[in-house]
Amino acid sequence: MASPPEMTEMYDNALLGILQHVGNIQDFLRVYFGFLYRKTDFYRLLSSPNDRMGFPPGVAEKMVHKTFKVFEKLAQHDRERQLSELQKREEGRRVPPAAQELEVVAEPQHESEEPSVEAALKDSSSLKVEEVLAAATSRPEPDSGNRSGPVSVPVLQEDQAAAACGTSEEQGQEKFQSNPDSYNGAQRENYSWSQDYTDLEVRVLVPKTIIKGRQVSVQLQPSSIKVFVRDGADEKTLMEGEFTHKINTENSVWSLEPGHCVVLSLNKASEVWWNALLKGEKEIDINQINRERSMETVDEEEHSVLDRLTFDYHQKMQGKAQSHEMKVHEMLKKGWDAEGSPFKGQQFDPSMFDIPPGAVQF
16 A cells, blocks of 8 residues: 655655755745745635635634644654653663572581671672672682572673763753853853854853953964963963864954953854864764754855745646746747748647756756
8 A cells, every 4th residue: 555645755855955955944834835825725715605716714724733733643653652662672671689680599608618698698788789799709619519509690781871871961962052152062161162054153261350352362273273361471271272174264253251251253164063163072962953054044046946946846746847847948939930840830739848857057
């Protein structure tokens, strides 16, 4: 049984092209509903029995809400399934307390021998696993004929430690995201940094006595930075290192917030998301930051491409000519009825031509 159109990937390339050009979900939805407004009767109301186009009041809105609820329910099922799978994996890795798993069966010991593991457990309910192991390994090895059972001591799983570390990193990035000074970046010992698709902002803390710009010196290079201050006869370096990516020094500036910090506005040389400001610094997980592009970063040329892609997509869905085909058809029509044309007097038939998208340059 074939999947419904909305659950297949047949439209993904067109939709991804639109989304990549607008840069975020909000503007993607605006493009979508803008098309419905401009090219369909979606927003037209039936005001009389004679109207053939449009919807009764409230029907279009209910259609949108109903569609949203369908996929909201699917997303809820996905979350429940993932949670169930996670719980099953955790149960499989869960390690019971050591005292419950410890099994020691041994022959009675002479009084001169060291205390048994059982006695150690009775004497101290808070005995650590390491101490139990030490007690077990320090006992004389009995003859193979006298052994009546194994010693089993559970150990911590490495993946549990890794999971705990990953959770800690996620929580750390969430904390950074909640602070405008470290949004999409991080907070470090004496500075913080944030970023968007094209720029970075760095705030370097300064002593309260630094209140004049002449007390600050900033050395900016495409690949490095050094910030130091002068307080009387003393000179102190506040920040120094190599950038993880290059910047445009011509478009980068700095200013002083007296007694608080030096603010540096840095322009990226290439439009990439940075996972660290300086080399050697602890990296952030860029999968946990907001990587949506602002519409301010989309130029007129990209807007025109977006409009054409949107138009072509909907034309294709309706079985109509796309922009590249329409452009060629206009040129062909000029010669269709020209003198000497074998088609003169006949109606222009665009179906006679198969025009690939690459045949036209926009």
